[in-house]
Amino acid sequence: MVVPPFVFVARDYREFYGEAILQHGYGHYLQFRKYGAWKYYFSIAPKSILAALRKDDYDPVEVEANQLAHAYFGEASLMGGRYFPLR
Secondary structure (H helix, E strand, O other): OEEOOEEOOOOOHHHHOOOHHHHHHHHHHHHHHHHOHHHHHHHHHHHHHHHHHHOOOOOHHHHHHHHHHHHHHHHHOOOOOOOOOOO
16 A cells, blocks of 8 residues: 555565565555645545455556556566556
């Protein structure tokens, strides 16, 4: 869960998603920086929560977070694949 400037992860996050979940969380932080607090908290975050509840990794808000993280981390990016799709 991302509540800028904080990223909260479960203690056992590595078991399910590895380090990629941290990059994905940073992608949400980049959305916060890109759109500002108002849009992030009242548009992006609610959509992200609903996507998580639906287990919808292909929701546009989630894909954009992956894309932003991928661009930020470059060669070290762990984005892509089933859980962190880029499109």
